[in-house]
Amino acid sequence: MSAVDTPAAKATLRTATGREATRWVRAHCREVPWLASTTVVSTVAGAALQIVPVLLLGRVVDGVVDKESRSVLVEVGVLMVAAALLGAAVTGLSTYLIGRLGADLLARLREGAVRAVLGLPSARIEQVGRGDVLARVGDDVAVLSKGIRTAIPTVFSAGVLVAIATAGMFGLDWRLGLAGAGALPAYALALRWYLPRSAPLYRKQRVAQADRAQALISGLDGIDTVRAYRLESAFGEKVTRESWRVRELGIEVFRFFGRFVGRENRAEFIGLVLILVVGYALLEAGAASLGEVSAAPLMFHRLFTPLGAIMFTFDEAQKSGASLTRLVGVVGEPAQERLVGDASVAPARAVPYQVTVEGLTFGYPDTEEPVLRDVGLTIPAGGSLALVGATGAGKSTLAALVAGIGTPQAGSVHIGPHDLAELDEAGARALVTILTQETHVFSGPLADDLRLSAPEATDAELRDALGTAGAAGWVDALPEGLRTLVGEGGERLDGTKVAQIGLARLVLSRSPVVVLDESTAEAGSEGAAELERAVLAACAGRTTLFVAHRLTQAMAADRIAVLDAGRVVEQGTHDELVALGGRYARLWRAWREGS
Known part of the structure; x- marks a missing residue:
C-alpha cells in the first residue's frame, strides 16, 4: 500500500507492560543459568x-586513637590496598558478564521481534504503518543495545553497591544505620514521583519518533506523486509538525529529569545531616568509637557515586525500558496462523480470473470516516483497470483489499469464484500477486532472488522472465550472469533495474490476477517509458489492477476508475473521461502541466 495514500491511523503494534517485560527477561535468564548466576555473584562480590576499604579506614582511626603498633596499621593498610585492587578486578568481571548477558538477551529479543514482524498478517502491517514497525526493529533495538552497553550495567551494579553500603552502615552501628536510612523516605518519594511519570513520557517520545519516521517515509516513498499533485507544502508541514512534537517532548523529558535530580540531592543532604548529628551524639555519649563515627559519613558519602551514576544513567535506562516493552510487545503480537495456503484455489492452467468488487466499505481503526464507501468495480478476465485520484482518495487501500490484504467492514471481493474473505492470506497469494514500489533486492545470487516467487523455476525460465521484464540485456552483461551477487555487498542496482527484477518475479509467479501499486515509482524518468512497456508485457493475459502513478499508465489500461474521498466518481476509457471534462480531465491537465 502506498504510504501517501494511507490515512494517518493511530493504530500501533502492542506495547507490553513492565511486568510482561520483566517476565520475559527472567524467562530468558533461566535459559542461561550459569551466566546469570555468575553475573549476580560477581556483582555482589565486587560491591x-x-x-x-571504608570499613578498614575506621579501624585505622581507632588504631591511631588507641595508639596501637605501627605494624597493625601497616597490616590494615595492605588489606585496604588488596581489597581495592581485588574489588576493581571483580567489578570489571561483573561489568563484562552483565554486558555479555545483556547482549545474549538482546540477540534473542531482536530475533524474536523480527520473526514476529515477518509472521504478522500484511493487513496488520498496513494498519500500523511501516514507521512504527521500523522504529521497533530499528530504533528501539538501537536504544536498547546502547542501554545494555552503558546504562543497564551501571544501574544494576550501582544498585547492588547501594544495598551493600547500606548494610555496611548498619554493621558499624545500628543507630548510624538508622540515621542513614532516614534519607530513604526522601529517595522513595523522589522515585515515587519520578517513575510513574517517566515511563509513559518515554513511551510517548518513542511513539512520536515513530510518527515522524512514518511521515518521512510517506513523503519520500511517494515523492513523484507528491510533486505531481503539488502536495510538497502539505507533506513538508506534516514532517515539520512531527519533528517539532519530537523536539518538544525531548525538552519536556530533559526538564523532568532535572527536577528529579533536585529531589535526589535533597535526599542526600537529609541523610548526611542525620548521620553527622547522630554520630556526634553517640561520640559524646561514649556509645560509639571515633572510627565508627568517622566511617559512617564516609560510607554514606560512598553512596553518592553509585546514586549519582543511577541518576545520570536512569534517563538512558528508562529509554531502554520503554524500548524493551515495545519490543516484547512485538514478540507478543498474534502471528499469522497459517503461512502456507491451499494452492488449489489457483486455476490449473494460466488462465485469468474476473475480479468483482461489490459494495466495498472499509475504514481503519480509530478513524471516524471510512476510507472506501460502497465501491463497486468489475475487471473482466484478462482485462485491465487503472485507479486514479488525488492523494488520500483510497486507491492503495482498494488495491490492497483486492490483493487480500485486510478485511472490509462491508461488501466483498471475488477473484473468479472465490471470495477473498473465505481464504487465508497465503491462499489469496495463490490468486493475486501484488507489486508495489517497495521492491527489495536481497543479498545473494540474482537467481536466488528471482526464485523467491518460483522456487522450482529453471535458469531458462528465469531468463525468459527477465526478457519479458526488459532486463535480459544488463543481466547478460553481469560478470557471472544469473550467479552474480546482488544487493548489499554485491552488484548495486539502480531503481529501474530493481523494478525490472520485481516485474520478473511477477512473471514467474503465474497468478491469474495482478495488482500493481505504483510499482515503477522508484524508477527515474529515463527508465519510466521502458518500464511501462515491461509492465504491459509482464501482465499480458492476466487480469490487472493498476494504481496509476503516471497517468500515461492509466492511458494504457482498458478502463479507468476515478476515486474521490473513497467513492468511484467516474469510469471509462481515457478518451471518454477527458471528453467528459470532469475530475479525471482536471487531473490530466494538472499532470501535463506538472510534467
Whole structure:
C-alpha cells in the first residue's frame, strides 16, 4: 500500500507492560543459568569489596586513637590496598558478564521481534504503518543495545553497591544505620514521583519518533506523486509538525529529569545531616568509637557515586525500558496462523480470473470516516483497470483489499469464484500477486532472488522472465550472469533495474490476477517509458489492477476508475473521461502541466 495514500491511523503494534517485560527477561535468564548466576555473584562480590576499604579506614582511626603498633596499621593498610585492587578486578568481571548477558538477551529479543514482524498478517502491517514497525526493529533495538552497553550495567551494579553500603552502615552501628536510612523516605518519594511519570513520557517520545519516521517515509516513498499533485507544502508541514512534537517532548523529558535530580540531592543532604548529628551524639555519649563515627559519613558519602551514576544513567535506562516493552510487545503480537495456503484455489492452467468488487466499505481503526464507501468495480478476465485520484482518495487501500490484504467492514471481493474473505492470506497469494514500489533486492545470487516467487523455476525460465521484464540485456552483461551477487555487498542496482527484477518475479509467479501499486515509482524518468512497456508485457493475459502513478499508465489500461474521498466518481476509457471534462480531465491537465 502506498504510504501517501494511507490515512494517518493511530493504530500501533502492542506495547507490553513492565511486568510482561520483566517476565520475559527472567524467562530468558533461566535459559542461561550459569551466566546469570555468575553475573549476580560477581556483582555482589565486587560491591562488597568496594566498601571494605571504608570499613578498614575506621579501624585505622581507632588504631591511631588507641595508639596501637605501627605494624597493625601497616597490616590494615595492605588489606585496604588488596581489597581495592581485588574489588576493581571483580567489578570489571561483573561489568563484562552483565554486558555479555545483556547482549545474549538482546540477540534473542531482536530475533524474536523480527520473526514476529515477518509472521504478522500484511493487513496488520498496513494498519500500523511501516514507521512504527521500523522504529521497533530499528530504533528501539538501537536504544536498547546502547542501554545494555552503558546504562543497564551501571544501574544494576550501582544498585547492588547501594544495598551493600547500606548494610555496611548498619554493621558499624545500628543507630548510624538508622540515621542513614532516614534519607530513604526522601529517595522513595523522589522515585515515587519520578517513575510513574517517566515511563509513559518515554513511551510517548518513542511513539512520536515513530510518527515522524512514518511521515518521512510517506513523503519520500511517494515523492513523484507528491510533486505531481503539488502536495510538497502539505507533506513538508506534516514532517515539520512531527519533528517539532519530537523536539518538544525531548525538552519536556530533559526538564523532568532535572527536577528529579533536585529531589535526589535533597535526599542526600537529609541523610548526611542525620548521620553527622547522630554520630556526634553517640561520640559524646561514649556509645560509639571515633572510627565508627568517622566511617559512617564516609560510607554514606560512598553512596553518592553509585546514586549519582543511577541518576545520570536512569534517563538512558528508562529509554531502554520503554524500548524493551515495545519490543516484547512485538514478540507478543498474534502471528499469522497459517503461512502456507491451499494452492488449489489457483486455476490449473494460466488462465485469468474476473475480479468483482461489490459494495466495498472499509475504514481503519480509530478513524471516524471510512476510507472506501460502497465501491463497486468489475475487471473482466484478462482485462485491465487503472485507479486514479488525488492523494488520500483510497486507491492503495482498494488495491490492497483486492490483493487480500485486510478485511472490509462491508461488501466483498471475488477473484473468479472465490471470495477473498473465505481464504487465508497465503491462499489469496495463490490468486493475486501484488507489486508495489517497495521492491527489495536481497543479498545473494540474482537467481536466488528471482526464485523467491518460483522456487522450482529453471535458469531458462528465469531468463525468459527477465526478457519479458526488459532486463535480459544488463543481466547478460553481469560478470557471472544469473550467479552474480546482488544487493548489499554485491552488484548495486539502480531503481529501474530493481523494478525490472520485481516485474520478473511477477512473471514467474503465474497468478491469474495482478495488482500493481505504483510499482515503477522508484524508477527515474529515463527508465519510466521502458518500464511501462515491461509492465504491459509482464501482465499480458492476466487480469490487472493498476494504481496509476503516471497517468500515461492509466492511458494504457482498458478502463479507468476515478476515486474521490473513497467513492468511484467516474469510469471509462481515457478518451471518454477527458471528453467528459470532469475530475479525471482536471487531473490530466494538472499532470501535463506538472510534467
